[in-house]
Amino acid sequence: MQPIEQSYHVTKAERFKMESSNKRILEHYIDMWSRGRDFRGRSTRAAYWSASIVNLLVSLILGAISAAIWNLDSNDLGPLEAIYSLVALVPMIALGVRRLHDVGRSGKWLWLSFTGVGIIPLIWWSLKPSSTELNIWDSPTIRDAKEAMTVVS
Template identity: 35%
Template sequence: MRKYATFKGRAERPEFWYWALFTWILSMIAYTIDTAVAGGGNPMTRSLVVSNIVVLATAMPTISVSIRRLHDVGRSGWWFLLTFTVIGALLLLYWYVRPGRTVRLADSV
């Protein structure tokens, strides 16, 4: 959460995937709380208040780390907009699992 809304720079694979794991675990906990409060019931009519709060709280850092991950593999952050298409999401997943580019000393100056 240190880089909550930092879109510049790079995010290496561990940073990206640990964030993905953290948000997944947090989402599962929130869903469990929502289910316990609603007493089970029909999943279509269940109120997901806690889950929605978690999604809203983690949306900006998720977008941020995703864009920084794209920078690490040599892509522009604008490629993140492919998230809204099925084939684009698969392409993004491919880029997210690829190793990042190594930075030479001359590149970082």
Template identity: 30%
Template sequence: MQWYMKVLRQYADFTGRARRTEFWMFVLFNAIAIIILTILDNLLGLSSSSMGGGSIVVTSGVLTGIYQLAVLVPSLAVGARRLHDTGKSGWWQLLALIPIVGAIILIVFWATDGHPAPNQYGVNPKQDAAMPYQPGQPYVA
């Protein structure tokens, strides 16, 4: 839960790096919240169903929609910070616009371990804070 709250506290912080734990714990708690809110929407009669392509039923609810709008910016921010940890720009998240293939590539990027040394986005979040780092200087172990 601390990782979820950490992401929410860094609401629109697209700078720095995020560990895999921070990213995936946010994704987990986000998914749990969406499931719970979808159930509440259905129980309270706040959801509407529509037929999608290929007769897939798409359900959208008021509470779920409000929650998803509220966490949109933090989700993008933690995704960008996670990509920064692997040495990639946050703009790589635009791959999500490519159906299926884009999502698979992003999952691989997000699951990849970060660079052990500082990169252009900051110090390794796993690294001890006692080791100072000056941007633009090479990492010396």
């Protein structure tokens, strides 16, 4: 009996997809911080939402700790939560830009978040699956893998 690797040829694109889908929630959150100033490339839907959820949970926990220490109301922004929000601002913007790239949009669309209604298309795009087409924001390795996948198929 042949091992799976020999009986089934795994393309670079398939390997990339498997590696990105096998990441756990905290790995996506750590990836958000490690790529915190990287506005190029793509981030998958799972990477975006995993990091966003962990970011929200950390913010809520720090808010609760601040409220307990400084006896704040639930509507007040505590110092721990404020500092964390400021530090996480650029990595979250970078993640949002990469997510927009993943669905074939420019990161400039993130400016819509400053309008009331503009948040609706941003949420819609963040919920869309990754674009399988090549676009100008693909890194060379992903582009090569996708081209190899089209040649193999």
